[in-house]
Amino acid sequence: MNHLDGNVLAGPGMGLFAFDPTTTQCQCQSCADIATLGQAMVYGQPMGFVARCRYCDNVLVVIVEHAGQKSLNMRGLRWLRVGDEARNDRISAGD
Amino acid sequence: MMAVFGGRRRDDNPALPPGQYLTESFPVLSAGPTPSIDTQDWEFFIHTEAAHTHQWTWDQFIALPSEDITADIHCVTSWSKLGAGWRGVALDTLFAGVETGFDFVMAHSYGGYTTNLPLEDLLNGRAWIAYEYDGGEIDPEHGGPARLLVPHLYFWKSAKWIRGLVMQSGDKPGFWEENGYNLHGDPWREERYA
């Protein structure tokens, strides 16, 4: 199974978030890694988008889209932090 | 003239449940990375409310009576594959010595995937733990060394890399079921979503 990057969450995340989820910094509940969602590994298409931690494979976020509905599950996040999209190079996890 | 996107071939095949399309290939769909499981370390368990766990090693499992199964499989993402050939151990065989008053099951996989099923959908010759596909070992990406096979339900119920079954009193949702998919998943009734 070829996984994709968290960057692919931008489309399905539309309408769920008032911000671009791919540039959002977050912490993995399981291993405490801090990264942006764009750095996650995404599995599960076309059933849904399962974003997993780049280091420990913990499920961070699941988005399922189907006719007229979206389901969002953020079970693996300790927190997320929204930055200014135009300054996305400044909110990388090295900050 | 406008080009019309044809989508997939929609056959009037009576073996196809509503909204399904025929495929000859065997698409791979997975909610996570493919675990690599050595049969030396593999075990299968059934855990009941009596806190009693029935366990089989690979060698014990392989020694159980097995059967050839020819089954159609239906993926909720709308492809169907007809006449796939498997070999496996019927759940009836594995449940023969199991006493439980619970009506539901949570299937657990190596890698952490879960899916929920009513016990009655696993019994009476309708479900197996399969360990061969098309005459050979099951590829890891298709769920090897062994996967649950419940062909009369959508294929996400046929958990890959099966590790064990935990009896549960209610129909608590598994991984996809918790995220909007149907608790039961009968393709003939198009039970795709919650």
Add this chain to the structure above:
Amino acid sequence: MSRRTNAWLTGSLARAHPLTASARSITFAVPGWPGNDPGHHVDVRLTAPDGYQVVRSYSIASTGTGEEIELAIDRLPDGEVSPFLVDDLELGDTVELRGPLGGWFVWRPEQTQPVQLIAGGSGVVPFIAMTRAHASAGNSIPMQLLYSLRAPCDAFFRDELSQPSATAPTTWHYTRTVPPGWSRSAGRLTVKDLKSETLPPEQVPLTYICGPTGFVETVSRALISLGHAADNIRTERFGGI
């Protein structure tokens, strides 16, 4: 620029031309498109007469504020959507689009880190947008592209990448067939290639990698082994369905 809209827009095919034997540049006119930064992608939705729908994500080769977007699509042999976009879609035909998407993989001219781009096959598309933006911004931040492809005939936008006005130099790497007289033999990118052909860790470049999953995996691991920090590497894998 790049305000995201929350709806599917309709794009009609305005221009198209072949890029290779299997790939095609397609430009859509999209009323209401808010413009996009280099590296953004777009989701394309197709609907069959029986209601069956598919959505695919594609990188955008164009950049800026216009209401047109250029995609460059490679036909995948068993693909469901790419053969339709490459072979069947005609001028004036419409598709649904949502975007621009994915700010994590964009490059903006105001960024100050040196930039290394590494493309595998059709993964070059977002880098076309980045090199275009780099040239038109007259940016002095170093940007360079390492483009790995199977054979010379598989190159997208070779003329554009090779023209004298290009401000981001391209290093070509061939994995199966090399051009006549080429000094190197064909083969997959190695750690040694990456060491000699990309900006070194001492320059702390921001590296963007785009290509098939296996390519991105191999290259990003190699870069980390060369001493690049994981957080200075941005990746965009494409699945191939």
